Amino acid sequence: AQRVTQPEKLLSVFKGAPVELKCNYSYSGSPELFWYVQYSRQRLQLLLRHISRESIKGFTADLNKGETSFHLKKPFAQEEDSAMYYCALTSGGSNYKLTFGKGTLLTVNP
Amino acid sequence: NAGVTQTPKFRILKIGQSMTLQCAQDMNHNYMYWYRQDPGMGLKLIYYSVGAGITDKGEVPNGYNVSRSTTEDFPLRLELAAPSQTSVYFCASSSGQLEIRNTIYFGEGSWLTVV
Numbered sequence: 120a121q122r123v124t125q126p127e128k129l130l131s132v133f134k135g136a137p138v139e140l141k142c143n144y145s146y147s148g149s150p151e152l153f154w155y156v157q158y159s160r161q162r163l164q165l166l167l168r169h170i171s172r173e174s175i176k177g178f179t180a181d182l183n184k185g186e187t188s189f190h191l192k193k194p195f196a197q198e199e200d201s202a203m204y205y206c207a208l209t210s211g212g213s214n215y216k217l218t219f220g221k222g223t224l225l226t227v228n229p
Numbered sequence: 230n231a232g233v234t235q236t237p238k239f240r241i242l243k244i245g246q247s248m249t250l251q252c253a254q255d256m257n258h259n260y261m262y263w264y265r266q267d268p269g270m271g272l273k274l275i276y277y278s279v280g281a282g283i284t285d286k287g288e289v290p291n292g293y294n295v296s297r298s299t300t301e302d303f304p305l306r307l308e309l310a311a312p313s314q315t316s317v318y319f320c321a322s323s324s325g326q327l328e329i330r331n332t333i334y335f336g337e338g339s340w341l342t343v344v
Binding site for chain 2: 123125128151153162163164165205209215216217218219220221222
């Protein structure tokens with residue numbers, strides 16, 4: 120069974136500090152990994168996906184198959200980054216369904 | 230485009246009552262989903278549909294029913310509401326398979342309390 124683990128429920132950093140939101144997954148095949156973000160009073164939206172290898176709003180995430188991780192990183196956090204972040208996985212066999220982690224609430228303090 | 234629209238936004242139900250959460254999308258997406266989000270628990274898939282007339286169970290389908298008579302609409306029915314169904318419900322849609330650069334779009338959520 121596939122599973123996504125986000126070990127931190129809450130993460131608090133100061134503005135300008137680096138931030139890393141952890142995500143580990145378990146899946147035997149070749150999954151596709153995503154990060155979704157939910158800002159206050161907004162709907163859940165895609166932040167980035169590993170297949171694109173892109174940087175969105177200064178965030179990057181690298182898929183490490185050896186460690187089965189997909190940590191989200193940003194070198195200098197901004198106050199507007201405060202939000203709920205979800206790591207998600209879709210499998211090759213059922214590639215229209217997402218399995219979500221429990222989420223990490225990031226707070227960036229001024 | 231309005232995207233994915235859910236109604237109602239908030240609802241309080243009494244135990245044993247029934248209700249339908251409405252979901253509509255105007256993006257001509259084939260795939261539609263219902264998730265529930267419990268505090269600290271992430272999102273869990275209730276039901277999904279890969280096209281009109283086709284629905285299937287997700288991870289937590291008990292206590293719910295769905296139908297997909299049109300591409301646009303995917304209502305979620307609660308027949309006998311129970312306190313365990315108190316949650317935030319999200320409808321979502323995507324044009325195709327998520328590994329092929331398609332994106333899943335979410336509605337704003339429906340807050341349901343069963344008392």
